[in-house]
Amino acid sequence: MARKKGYNETEVLEKAMHLFWGNGYEATSMQMLEKEMGINKFSIYSSFGNKHSLFLESLKHYKLNVSNTLETLKSGTNGVSDIKQFFYDSINSNFKQGHQKGCLVTNTYNEFSKSEDHLIKEQMSIFMDNLKHIFIEKLKMDTSKNDSTILKQANYLLLAKHGLAAASRVNTKEEIEDYIEMTFNNI
Amino acid sequence: MARKKGYNETEVLEKAMHLFWGNGYEATSMQMLEKEMGINKFSIYSSFGNKHSLFLESLKHYKLNVSNTLETLKSGTNGVSDIKQFFYDSINSNFKQGHQKGCLVTNTYNEFSKSEDHLIKEQMSIFMDNLKHIFIEKLKMDTSKNDSTILKQANYLLLAKHGLAAASRVNTKEEIEDYIEMTFNNI
DNA sequence: AAAATAACTAAACGAACGTTTAGATAAAAT
DNA sequence: ATTTTATCTAAACGTTCGTTTAGTTATTTT
Numbered sequence: 103m104a105r106k107k108g109y110n111e112t113e114v115l116e117k118a119m120h121l122f123w124g125n126g127y128e129a130t131s132m133q134m135l136e137k138e139m140g141i142n143k144f145s146i147y148s149s150f151g152n153k154h155s156l157f158l159e160s161l162k163h164y165k166l167n168v169s170n171t172l173e174t175l176k177s178g179t180n181g182v183s184d185i186k187q188f189f190y191d192s193i194n195s196n197f198k199q200g201h202q203k204g205c206l207v208t209n210t211y212n213e214f215s216k217s218e219d220h221l222i223k224e225q226m227s228i229f230m231d232n233l234k235h236i237f238i239e240k241l242k243m244d245t246s247k248n249d250s251t252i253l254k255q256a257n258y259l260l261l262a263k264h265g266l267a268a269a270s271r272v273n274t275k276e277e278i279e280d281y282i283e284m285t286f287n288n289i
Numbered sequence: 290m291a292r293k294k295g296y297n298e299t300e301v302l303e304k305a306m307h308l309f310w311g312n313g314y315e316a317t318s319m320q321m322l323e324k325e326m327g328i329n330k331f332s333i334y335s336s337f338g339n340k341h342s343l344f345l346e347s348l349k350h351y352k353l354n355v356s357n358t359l360e361t362l363k364s365g366t367n368g369v370s371d372i373k374q375f376f377y378d379s380i381n382s383n384f385k386q387g388h389q390k391g392c393l394v395t396n397t398y399n400e401f402s403k404s405e406d407h408l409i410k411e412q413m414s415i416f417m418d419n420l421k422h423i424f425i426e427k428l429k430m431d432t433s434k435n436d437s438t439i440l441k442q443a444n445y446l447l448l449a450k451h452g453l454a455a456a457s458r459v460n461t462k463e464e465i466e467d468y469i470e471m472t473f474n475n476i
Numbered sequence: 477a478a479a480a481t482a483a484c485t486a487a488a489c490g491a492a493c494g495t496t497t498a499g500a501t502a503a504a505a506t
Numbered sequence: 507a508t509t510t511t512a513t514c515t516a517a518a519c520g521t522t523c524g525t526t527t528a529g530t531t532a533t534t535t536t
Binding site: 105106107108135142143144148208 | 483486
Binding site: 292293329330332335460 | 511512514516517
């Protein structure tokens, strides 16, 4: 019938994701996206609707990428040390890729914490709750803990992830490793 | 000679500070500032130069407000438990004022971590380094600790402050208190 | 080869941004 | 009371934002 797309949608989405990841939603302009994705504004809009839905797709793509890490975490049988390994995995993948952009979900969570964008806020809450429940399941593997302790520790680890996310944007790998060690010292 | 200002510069600066504090720099528009400060754009510009310098003044004003807390921390003689009290003080002042805006410095630190605004980034670094050194001095009060441990613990507490800041924007007071308790369990 | 149609380029859209300016207003000084 | 001068109002500035649209190009099908 007619001409075929000159680009791969998954490929350009990945590039958009990295841009959002590094700069956040607001600080990423359509102009920057055009340049980074290598395609025209028209093509972006025809493929992804608008900036907001492109961001949602980027988030979805990010979660798909980390879902392996999350599955590894869930399927592990070593309780707390699995969570610790999960923390290490997330910073290792950051440094291996040569960037220090932290965690896209945590970044987004922070950027939108006071916004009125309820759709994105809800998505973030779901992701965070999900992670919290995984932590709880892991902590339950240690039968010596009571439910109250487990809840507190799960919350503690979830908030520690915020510290980790902030750190993985500015601190050195050694400082981050020290932070992880200290975080798990008392659990 | 002529007419007097119809507003108090310190008062309107305080209002600007609270707006920046709650929404961040970029998400706060001149229109919002006009409304919140209760004065016209012209007055804002004639009193504070531009948005950027108004933000710098807001930061300065914020630091002046927390300087009491910081002085209390420095002058204490109880080492680690002084730091713990400092953590409690900062969240208490947040909840007492009926808002959950976290810490303006930490918010700014996060918002500008990947920006090119070197002036603000430098100011943030200075503030964070300053806090870190105070933590180190506190930790030194426990003579049983060696220098390597102290450095790691200071870094840990500084990053814990990021978790605290994130928490104080979304979590309940009880969850935040639990987080603080857990943070200091292993120090 | 011609017709059809989707992908492309590039220009323009209205709205909102931070900032400036011209003119009206009001209070202090003569 | 008049002059002077800083403060205020309100409109407009030039940019940039996200988004749309008209017109051109290229590829597939008839």
